[in-house]
Amino acid sequence: MNDLEIIRLFNVRNEGAIIQTKTKYGRVILHTAFEITMSKEDAEECENDTYVRLWDTIPPENPKSLKAYALVIVRRLALDVLRKRKRENKAFEELADCINDSIGEFETEDLSAVLNGFLKDLDEDNRKIFVARYFFSTDISSIAKSIGIAKPAVNMRLKRMREKLAGLLREQTDFLKGWGKK
Amino acid sequence: MKNNNKEKLIDSFENIDSDYIDSAAEVYLGIPPKKNNRQYLRYIGLVAAAAMLLFAILFVVLLSRRAPEGPALTSLNSTLINENPVISITNNTAEASSGAVVTTPPTYDGWHDGFFFVKIGGQGITDSTPVTKTDPSITSAETDDQKGRYPAFILEHQNRASLVYNEKNASMTPIDPSKDQLNYSKIKVDESVSYAINSRFNSEGLYVFYNSNSFYYESYDVVSSSLLLDSKGNVCSLNLCMINGKVLIDNDYRDVSAMVLVEVDVN
Numbered sequence: 001m002n003d004l005e006i007i008r009l010f011n012v013r014n015e016g017a018i019i020q021t022k023t024k025y026g027r028v029i030l031h032t033a034f035e036i037t038m039s040k041e042d043a044e045e046c047e048n049d050t051y052v053r054l055w056d057t058i059p060p061e062n063p064k065s066l067k068a069y070a071l072v073i074v075r076r077l078a079l080d081v082l083r084k085r086k087r088e089n090k091a092f093e094e095l096a097d098c099i100n101d102s103i104g105e106f107e108t109e110d111l112s113a114v115l116n117g118f119l120k121d122l123d124e125d126n127r128k129i130f131v132a133r134y135f136f137s138t139d140i141s142s143i144a145k146s147i148g149i150a151k152p153a154v155n156m157r158l159k160r161m162r163e164k165l166a167g168l169l170r171e172q173t174d175f176l177k178g179w180g181k182k
Numbered sequence: 183m184k185n186n187n188k189e190k191l192i193d194s195f196e197n198i199d200s201d202y203i204d205s206a207a208e209v210y211l212g213i214p215p216k217k218n219n220r221q222y223l224r225y226i227g228l229v230a231a232a233a234m235l236l237f238a239i240l241f242v243v244l245l246s247r248r249a250p251e252g253p254a255l256t257s258l259n260s261t262l263i264n265e266n267p268v269i270s271i272t273n274n275t276a277e278a279s280s281g282a283v284v285t286t287p288p289t290y291d292g293w294h295d296g297f298f299f300v301k302i303g304g305q306g307i308t309d310s311t312p313v314t315k316t317d318p319s320i321t322s323a324e325t326d327d328q329k330g331r332y333p334a335f336i337l338e339h340q341n342r343a344s345l346v347y348n349e350k351n352a353s354m355t356p357i358d359p360s361k362d363q364l365n366y367s368k369i370k371v372d373e374s375v376s377y378a379i380n381s382r383f384n385s386e387g388l389y390v391f392y393n394s395n396s397f398y399y400e401s402y403d404v405v406s407s408s409l410l411l412d413s414k415g416n417v418c419s420l421n422l423c424m425i426n427g428k429v430l431i432d433n434d435y436r437d438v439s440a441m442v443l444v445e446v447d448v449n
Contacts (some may be wrong), residue, residue: 028207067207068200076196083189096188103187111190112197119202131206135195146208 003066010058017058018051025067029074035137036078036089046077053077075135091137094158098166102173114172118165129154130161 001020009017026047033046053073063069082089103111119127125147132138132146140158144151 063200065200065204068203071203071207072196072200076193079192092188092192095191099187099191101187103190106190108190108194109197111194115194115198116202119198124205127202128206128208131195131198131202134192135198135203135206 006066007058007062010054011062018055021051021054021066021070025070028067029070032071032136033074033078035139036075037081037085038087038089039081042081042085043078046074046081049077050074071136089137091133091139094162095134097159097162098169100166100170100173103169105173110172111169114168115165118168122161126157126161129157133158 001024006017006020006024009020029050030043030047033050034040034043037043037046050070050073054070057073061069106114119130122130129143129147132143133140140151140154144154147154
């Protein structure tokens with residue numbers, strides 16, 4: 001069953017939508033939750049909560065990609081668990097390289113816009129690597145294996161991309177500051 | 183403060199383009215792009231065809247593989263003084279050419295391992311007189327056939343090498359294994375023997391080697407024999423000749439009707 005048909009089931013409040021979603025995306029949803037929480041129980045709970053959240057939000061939401069939408073939800077839920085448990089995730093910790101004090105002045109949506117612009121400028125491989133690492137919290141080994149390059153090469157690419165993002169964020173905050181002065 | 187900013191950045195990933203999430207999910211899952219079944223079938227077909235071709239080539243190569251002509255005794259670190267058969271057996275007659283000669287009369291040595299042995303001298307191969315079926319030494323050996331078997335003559339050099347062949351009335355007579363009851367089981371041939379170069383000293387001290395055809399054919403006519411001398415002129419080995427007889431090879435009897443057997447005692 002394709003995504004449109006599943007979304008249609010959600011829209012007509014047919015519970016088959018959840019079954020179909022679980023069948024089609026259950027594995028990746030669970031995997032995403034596990035990568036972030038590193039706990040099987042927490043991941044399973046996040047997966048189940050994801051189906052509930054999908055049920056609650058579609059409609060009115062009408063996602064372009066059901067998979068991406070479900071993954072955003074499960075990521076949010078997994079991050080909540082992580083923060084609730086006061087646990088850290090190594091991949092996300094790496095993002096600390098990118099931040100500066102002025103980022104607090106950004107709204108999350110503004111940061112997302114900067115991120116989208118940043119990702120758009122990357123070549124496809126690097127974009128996949130970056131999103132895999134910082135959206136999905138995928139470990140370096142898996143990325144290296146999937147992309148077909150060595151682990152040090154993945155680390156190097158990520159480091160450069162973080163530096164580039166940090167520079168971009170600095171530019172944006174400087175711009176905001178300058179704009180605020182005017 | 184810094185931590186909050188980091189969390190904000192982490193959260194901002196939620197709003198990135200869904201296409202980026204979808205395509206990265208492939209990496210995330212570590213699943214390579216699926217090949218369709220037709221592609222798989224094509225690959226399987228290609229691999230199978232390549233394997234069949236390789237197998238066919240190997241088969242043809244194995245079938246066409248022939249044993250090299252003549253002796254190939256290079257593994258004994260000796261000098262092969264006569265690459266052509268030194269002793270040849272043709273039409274039930276045997277004679278030795280220049281490489282296998284004796285000067286002193288043979289002495290009786292009895293039967294060993296089913297073969298009648300007669301020592302000829304011990305002075306070494308120094309004369310150019312060829313050993314033939316008409317050599318007096320053979321005649322003297324004939325009388326000492328204690329078991330009613332056909333006598334043989336032995337070529338011996340400094341107690342190191344002996345050559346035996348069966349003959350009757352100064353001519354080669356095919357051995358009938360069923361009648362002669364030669365104890366072929368004593369001729370233990372190393373299973374790895376396939377040609378002269380692979381020959382071995384067996385547990386009986388017999389150095390046996392033979393044409394590799396013996397592995398593949400039940401019978402054949404004349405297999406050339408040869409004499410190998412080392413750099414000092416000592417006999418190292420002599421070829422085993424088989425003519426439509428029977429010999430034990432790899433625990434399996436092979437037909438040989440007459441044979442020349444070499445015994446080499448290496449000190």
